[in-house]
Amino acid sequence: MNPLKLISTSDDETFELMHEANKLRQKYKGNKIKLCAIVNAKSGKCSEDCSFCAQSGHHHTNTAAYPLLSSEEILQAAKGAEKNMGATCFSVVTSGKATNTKAELATIGQSLETICQETKLNRCVSIGILTKPELLELKAKGLKRLHHNLETAKSFFDQVCTTHIYEERLNTIKAAKEIGLEVCSGGIFGLGESLEQRIELGLTLKEFKVESVPINILNPIPGTPAAKNYQPMKPLEVLRLIATYRLLMPKADLGVFGGREKALGPLQPLMFLAGANVTLVGDYLTTKGQQASQDLEMIKALGLEIDYA
Numbered sequence: 001m002n003p004l005k006l007i008s009t010s011d012d013e014t015f016e017l018m019h020e021a022n023k024l025r026q027k028y029k030g031n032k033i034k035l036c037a038i039v040n041a042k043s044g045k046c047s048e049d050c051s052f053c054a055q056s057g058h059h060h061t062n063t064a065a066y067p068l069l070s071s072e073e074i075l076q077a078a079k080g081a082e083k084n085m086g087a088t089c090f091s092v093v094t095s096g097k098a099t100n101t102k103a104e105l106a107t108i109g110q111s112l113e114t115i116c117q118e119t120k121l122n123r124c125v126s127i128g129i130l131t132k133p134e135l136l137e138l139k140a141k142g143l144k145r146l147h148h149n150l151e152t153a154k155s156f157f158d159q160v161c162t163t164h165i166y167e168e169r170l171n172t173i174k175a176a177k178e179i180g181l182e183v184c185s186g187g188i189f190g191l192g193e194s195l196e197q198r199i200e201l202g203l204t205l206k207e208f209k210v211e212s213v214p215i216n217i218l219n220p221i222p223g224t225p226a227a228k229n230y231q232p233m234k235p236l237e238v239l240r241l242i243a244t245y246r247l248l249m250p251k252a253d254l255g256v257f258g259g260r261e262k263a264l265g266p267l268q269p270l271m272f273l274a275g276a277n278v279t280l281v282g283d284y285l286t287t288k289g290q291q292a293s294q295d296l297e298m299i300k301a302l303g304l305e306i307d308y309a
């Protein structure tokens with residue numbers, strides 16, 4: 001299998017590529033779809049300059065900035081995601097290269113403990129670069145999975161972020177793997193990366209044996225550098241990316257998260273038939289998602305079911 005050849009499939013042959021990817025989704029994931037939800041627990045004023053990000057302090061966007069929510073507020077968000085949206089996995093997300101004062105880490109740990117006690121949700125955090133002792137502290141509080149996107153290929157990273165290096169991101173993933181946490185790591189596409197670089201990222205994720213791979217498609221935020229040179233990905237191009245990643249990582253959870261509504265438009269339900277088995281319900285970090293009820297309808301109409309396991 002040559003992944004570059006797969007992702008370079010013509011429009012005419014894209015549905016055949018999807019058919020092969022869909023067979024793998026059915027084989028390894030059955031007819032079940034996982035639903036994740038997030039809370040933006042600390043927003044804005046980030047020291048980093050990621051070109052796509054509305055929360056970077058380097059860009060001028062209208063995004064709200066606020067300090068870390070209390071553990072009670074995080075718990076209430078988790079309960080709402082479980083009860084109102086059918087989410088089965090919940091991630092506490094904070095802005096910043098690395099969150100974390102000791103007090104912030106303690107608050108997040110406390111929220112994990114109560115989410116563990118008061119919901120059936122799978123617990124995840126996405127709070128930037130973390131050391132092994134910090135990860136161990138959170139694991140002891142009930143953390144099951146670390147979300148930490150690599151964002152893009154190593155060979156393109158300096159075009160996306162100049163304030164930290166790729167190795168720092170890789171080290172966080174390595175540390176999480178070493179202490180037995182599941183890892184959810186993917187990227188954001190449509191930043192100007194080449195097809196080769198999309199494959200480069202996929203091969204890195206495969207090498208690290210990450211359990212879950214979220215695909216985000218750039219939804220350009222006014223005021224960010226990425227919005228200035230925005231070249232939208234075509235819906236069939238997005239479907240080829242999803243299908244190629246499924247073929248590359250047959251057993252991984254493969255999600256389509258931010259930007260899916262805008263990038264796929266009327267073809268959105270096909271993301272599952274291209275091999276995805278996870279999506280994110282509710283709002284994204286700084287942009288609105290479609291209604292959770294629409295997601296549930298879409299899944300049902302395809303003859304698929306929510307994975308409540």
Ligand code: SF4
Pocket residue numbers: 046047048049050053054055056057094095096097
């Ligand atoms: S993606 Fe994360 S690290 Fe980069 S600017 Fe946004 S909040 Fe900061």
